[in-house]
Amino acid sequence: MNVKADIDFGKCCACQGTENVRNIMMLDKLAPVLGTGWGCVVCNLPPDGAICVVCDGCLESGAAMTEVCMGFPKDKIRVPIHALADKEFGHDLSFHPEVVRQ
Numbered sequence: 829m830n831v832k833a834d835i836d837f838g839k840c841c842a843c844q845g846t847e848n849v850r851n852i853m854m855l856d857k858l859a860p861v862l863g864t865g866w867g868c869v870v871c872n873l874p875p876d877g878a879i880c881v882v883c884d885g886c887l888e889s890g891a892a893m894t895e896v897c898m899g900f901p902k903d904k905i906r907v908p909i910h911a912l913a914d915k916e917f918g919h920d921l922s923f924h925p926e927v928v929r930q
Contacts, residue, residue, distance in 0.1 A: 838904030841880035842891040848884040852901065853893070855880065857912045860898040871923035878912055 837849045855878040859865030867875035880893045881901045895906035921927050 835902075836904075837881040837901045839906065840883040840886055841893050841895040841897070841906060841909075842882055842886035844895075845883050845885075849881050851882045851884065851887045853880045853882055853887075854878075855893075855896065855912075856916055856918045857896075858915050858917045860896065860907050860912065864897075864899050868919055871920040873917075873919060877917045880909075 835850065839846050840849045841853075854866040857878045859876055859878040862876045863874070865875050865879050866877040867873045878896045879901065880896050882891075882893070885891075893909050896909050896912060897903070898905040898907045919927075
């Protein structure tokens with residue numbers, strides 16, 4: 829997801845740069861602070877998924893994330909990605925018929 833350029837998310841979760849940080853990535857792990865991440869209204873998933881904010885360059889190059897947002901992205905607080913709990917977080921695909929399953 830690419831958001832308006834005037835929103836300030838702080839530093840990139842990959843390179844720690846501050847230019848063009850306007851892309852939000854959703855991870856399949858629990859957020860450090862529950863209720864501040866991504867969720868899904870279709871499968872009733874609470875907003876507990878971890879997120880990263882990434883600059884255009886890191887998004888285009890597929891750079892590895894080293895940090896995740898702690899709290900909301902606008903709070904500009906980051907924690908190391910390895911600090912995330914091992915518990916997986918994701919959609920209940922039984923509510924998503926649009927997903928092709930094999």
